[in-house]
Amino acid sequence: MSLLTRLRRQPEQGSDDRTPPSTVRRVLAVTATVLAFLLVLFALVAPDDLSKLTPLAFVRIPVEGLVGIVVLLLLPNRWRRPVAIVAGAALGVLTILKLTNMGFYASLNRPFDPVYDWSFLGPGLEFVQGQVGEFGGWAAAALVIVVAIGLIVFTALSVSRLGGFVANHRTGTVRGVAVLAVVWLVLAPTGAQLAPGQPLAASNAAALAVNDLRQVSADIKDQREFANQVSSDAYVGTAHDKLLSGLRGKNVLLVFVESYGRSAVMNSSFAPGIDAVLDAGTQKLQQAGFAAKTGFLTSSTFGGGSWLAHSTLESGVDVNSQYRYNNLVNGNRFTLARAFKDAGWRTFADDPANTRDWVPETQFYGYDSVYDSRNVGYKGPVFSYATMPDQYTMNFIRQHELAKPGPAFGEIDLVSSHVPWAPLPQLVDWNAMGDGSMFGPQAANGKQVKDVWPDQAKVQQAYGESIQYSLNTLISYLQNFGDDNTVMVFLGDHQPGTLVSGTDADHDVPISIVAKDPSVLNRVAGWGWTDGLKPSPHAPVWPMSSFRDRFLAAFGDQVTK
Template sequence: MRVVHLRAVQRGRVVGAPALQLGLLAGLAATAGLSAGGWAAGLTCLVGLDVLLVRSLVRAGLIGASGTRLGAANAVTLGRATLACGVAALVVTSFSRTTPAPPAAAIVGLAVVALALDAVDGRVARRTGTVSAVGARFDMEADAFLILVLAGYLAPVAGWWVLAIGLARYVLVAASWAMPWLRAGAPARSWRKVVAAVQGIVLVAAASGVLPAALLSVVLATALALLAWSFGTEAWWLWRHRDPSPDVARRVRGRAPLAVAATGTAVVLVWFAVAGPASAPSAAGGYLRLPLDVLVVAGLAVALPDRLRAAMAVGVGGLLGLLTVLKLLDLGSTTAVGRPFDPLTDWRYLGSATGLLRDSLGAAQGVAVAVAALVLAGGVLVLMPLSVLRLTTLAARRRAGTAAVVSVLGVGWTLAAALGLQAAPGVPVASTGAAGLAVDQVRLVRADRRDREQFAREARVDAFRDTPADRLLTGLRGKDVLLVFVESYGRAALEGPGPTSGVVGALDAGTQRLQASGYASASAFLTSPTFGGISWLAHSTLQSGTWVDSQRRYDDLVAGDRFTLSQAFGRAGWRTVSDVPSNRQDWPPGRSFYRYDQLYDARNVGYRGPSFSYASMPDQYTLAAFRHLELTGRPRPPVMAEIDLVSSHTPWAPVPRMVDPDAVGDGSVYDGMPAQGQAPGDVWPDVAKVRAAYATSIAYSLDALTSFVAGSGDDDLVLVVLGDHQPASIVSGARAGHDVPVSIIARDPAVLDRVASWGWQPGLRPSPSAPVWPMDTFRDRFLSAYR
C-alpha cells in the first residue's frame, strides 16, 4: 500500500500539480527572499501535506493503484493548505538573522487568500455532492495549521501566550490518544464554525499591523477566550456522552491519566537523552534539534516484528540510559570545572565531590544529596529502557501514521543538514543525538590514549633534571622561599563579572602595607590548566613545567620522575615542606614524587578550632602555624614550602574574620565564628550572593597573607603567590578564561632585579594588560632567572 501512495504522489494523480507547489516556494524566494530555514520549513510542510492527503484518501477508498478521485473540493482545500505552507516558509524566514525579513504584506496576502478559499471548498463539496469525512478532516487540518503558523508569527510581538491559539487543536488531538472518548464527533454547531473563522480573521488582522498596540492584546485574548469556550463545550459534550459502559468508564477514569503521565515522562526522558545539550544547561536551543537516531528507532519500531522490536527497544534504552548518566555528569563537570566529564579518569572525583558536599552542606544534607544523585542515576538506567519500549510500542500500534511522520521528518532532517540550519548558535537542527554522543565518547577514549603517549614524550624532555646542585637556585641561596596557592584566586576576582572592589582594595592596601615594611612586589597572570576545581592539576603544572590538564596526565606524572621545583630546592640544600590544610589523610605523591622532607595537613598543625565549611582552618591560622613550625629558631637550613590556602574554597561561606596575630593560639579563638557568618544555604544558589561571598573570601585570604609577610620582618623571605584556577562559572561567567594572578614578593631588591626582564607590573594587582604566560612555562623561567 505504501508503494501505491508513493506512486500516486509521484505521478501527480492525487496532488495534481506538485510543480505548482514547488513553484509557490520558488516565487516566494524570488519576491520575498526565503531563508534556508524558510525553504526547509516550506518543503517539509508540503511533503507532510501530501503524505497526509494520500493516507486519508487511501483509507477512505477514494484512490487506488489505477486511478484517483480527488474531487474539486479537496483540490481547493489542497491549494489552501499549500498557501499555508508558503506562509510557514515566510514566517520562518522572518525569524532569520541573516536574511532580510519578508514584508508583512506577503504573509498577510497569502493568509487572506487561504482564508477566502475556506469559504469555497465546502460550498463546492455540497454542490458537487462530494461531502466526505476525509474532506472535512482535511479542511480542519488546513485551518489548524494556518492558525498555528500565524500565531507563531505574532508570538514574538504580542507574547508567547498567543501560541495557545495555534496549539489548541493539537493539544486536543494529543489528549485524545489517552482519552479515546475525545475522538468521537460532537454535533455540528454553526457558532463553532464562526469561532474558528474568527481566529483566522483576528490573527491576520493582528499580523497586518492595523490594530493599535493597546487593542492588540485585548483582541487576541478575546479570540483565545472564544476558542477555549468552543473547545471546552465540545469536550464537555463528549464527556457527558462517552461510552457509559462501566468497564470503559473505569478505564478512562483510572488508566488514562496514568497512561498520559507515563507517556509524557517517557517522551521527556528520551528527548533529553537524544536532544538535550551535553554542556550548557542554559542552551534551550539545544532541545529544538531534530535527532536522527529518533527517526531510525521509530522506523525500526514500524518495520520490526514485535519480539525483535522489544529487544531493540530495551537495548537502545539501556544505551540511552548510560549515555544520559554521562550527559548529566558532563553538565555537572562543565558547570563546575569548565570541561566535559572524562569517563576514563573522572570517576575518582565523585568521592571528592561527596566530601565537598558534606563539608559545604553538613553531613546529613551532603549525604542526602549524594544519595539523591545515586537514585537519579539508577532511576535513569531503569526508566530509560522502559520509556523506549513504551514509545516504540505506541509507534508500532500506529504504523501508518508513524511511517508518515518519519518520512516527513526524514525529509526535514536531510534538508536541515544540507542547508546547515541551526537551532541556536553552534547547535545544528539536524542532530545525530545520542549516537553522536556515543561516538564522541569513543573518540575521547582514543584521544586519551594518544594524549598519554604524547605526554610521556613531553615529560622526558627536561633541561634541568641533571643540573648539579651548585648550579641550581644560586640567586636565592639562604632565603626562605614560599610557593603560596590561593584557592580559586582567578582573574574574575580582579575584573568581574561579580563585585571586585573588596579584592582590589585588599590588593592595593596589601601593596602599601608591604612597601611600608620594606617589601616590593611584581605581578602578572598565568594561564591555569584547570577551571573551577581540581587544584592539584595547577600545582603539578607549575612545579613540573609540563601541562597537566587531566587526571590521567596527573597520574602519569606522579608515577614518573619529572623534575619539580621542590626537588630542585631539595637538591640545592633547602628543607622542603608541603602544607595542605585541606588534607585529612596521607598523600603518597608528596613523598614519592615531590620528595618533601615534611608534610603538614589538617591532622598535625595543632589546630583546635572549628572548620569553616570546606576549609578545615582559617588561612590566618595556617600561616601562623607554619611560621611557628618552620620559620622560628636558628640555626636552621633555608625552607622551601608549598602552602595551599583554602579559606577561599567554594562554597565561600562562612568566611573567618582576621584576629590579633598574638591571639591566634591553637585556633580556639575562632570558636563561634562560623555560626556568626553566612551559612552556605544562605548564599547558594543566588548568583549575586555567591559572587559577593567569593569576593569576601578572596579578600580575607589576601589580607591574611599580607599580614603574615608584613609581620615577619624577614629580610630573607621570598614568596611566589598565585591562584590555582578561576572560580566556578557561577562566579566567573560562562565564557571566562583560565588566567590567574601571580606575584613575587621579596625584601631583597636583588630578587626582583633578576626577573626585571619578565616585564611584570609593580605591586600585587596586575592590570588587564599585564603579561600572561602559560603556567607550565613558569618552572623553567624561574630556574633560569635564579640559576
C-alpha cells in the first residue's frame, strides 16, 4: 500500500469527535419538531390573562389539538399540508388576539374588543413616542408588526410540520389521541384543574374564537341600542333661564384627576397616604370657609380611555367604547358644557395632554376657549407623559380665564397622575412659577421611569405620590384663590391599571363637590354623600352616566327626570 493511499485512509486529527452529517440532520429535525410542538401548545392552551400565565397552565389537554390531529390523519396526502398551513395561520391570528388580550387585561382589566379597540392604536403609539421619542415609537410599532407576521407564519409552518410528523407515525398517533380523548372526556365534566381557572380539559382556542364572534355580534347590536339612548334626552328643549339657576354667578370648575380611583382611597398600600391628604385637606378647606361632599361614580372605562369617561359624565349616556364616543360627538347630545353655555356662562376646556386640535371640544361640546399643551405659554420640562405640572395648569386658568368678568364654566383635565408616574413635580409658590422654567430641576432630579418600573411596589408608591400631588394642588388652589363664587367638582376619570389597583378592582372613582356658599351644598344634601373630601366606604355609588341629569336637576329650576 502506497504512502498516499495510507494517508487518504488515515482519519484526520480530531475526527473521532465529529458527528456524522445524518445525525446532525436528525437532531435538527427533532429540535424543529419539538419547537413546533411547543409553539402550537402555547397557542392552544396559554391563558389570555398574564396573571394566569404559570407553568401549570400548560399541563392541559387541548381538545382543538386532538380534533386537529384526527382531521389531518383523515385528509388525503395532497390536502394535508395546505389545510395544515391555513389552520396554523388561523391559530396564529388567534394567538395574536390572545396576546393582545393579555395587554388589555394588564392595563384595562378587560379583553380586547375586535371591533372597537383598534382606536387605541393611535393613543398607544403616541404614549410610546412620549417615552422613547418619535423614531423609537415608530420602530417599536414596526417591530410589533414584524413579530405578528412572524407569529402567523411560524405557527402555520409548525402545524404543517406536526401534520407531517403524525402522518409518518400514524399508529402511535392514533393510540395517543385515543387515550388523551378518553382522559379529556373524563376530566371535562369535573372541571379538574392544576392552575386556578385553567381546567385540565382545555378548550381555550375555541372559546376565544367563539367569544370574539359573540363580541362582534354584541357590538353590532350595541350600535342600535346606543343610538336610541342618545336620541332620548329629557333635557332637550329646557328653557335656558331654567338651567343651573342654583349656580348663577358662580365659577364652576369640573376637574378630572387622572387615574384617581377607589383604590386610591381604600384597600391598598398607598391609600393611607392619600387619605391623610384628604383628611388634612378637609380641615384646611374648612378653615378657609369651604365645605365638601363626596361620593362614588362608576366610570365607563378602566385604566385608560379618559375621553370615554369625560364624555360619559358630560352627556349622561354610558360611553364605554370608541364607537360610542364617535357616534356621540358626531351628534348633538346635550352636555353639561352646553347647559352652562346656554344658561349664560363663558365656557372653556383645558387638556394639557393634547398636542394637536381635539375637534370635539369646539364642535360637540362647544367651548368658547380651548387650551392644550401648545397655547398656555409653558416653557418648562415635560414630566414623562405629563406635558406640564397640574399646578401650572390651574394657575394658567386662574390668570387667563377666571380673571375675566362674568361667571365661567370649564373642564380641566389634570395629567400629573398619568402613568408612568415618574418623575413627579412638587408644589411651588403660586406667584413664582412664571412660564414653568423653574420646574426644570424637579424633572431632572426626581425619580425617573427606570427607577420605578417595573417593580410593582415602587410603581404603586409612585402612583400614590402622584395622586397626593394632584389633590394637594387642588386643595392649595382653593385655599389661596377660592372665594364665595367658586364651585369645584373634582373626580377621577378611571381606576389606575391592574398593576396598581389589582385584577379584582371595580370601576369606581371618587367625586367631590366643594363650595364656600352653603346654598350650593344644600341642593345636594339629599344625595347621601359623605361630608368632607374622603368618601366613606358606604358612600352611594352611581353610574357616571347618571351624574348629568342629577346635577342639572339639583341646580335647575325644575326637575324633569
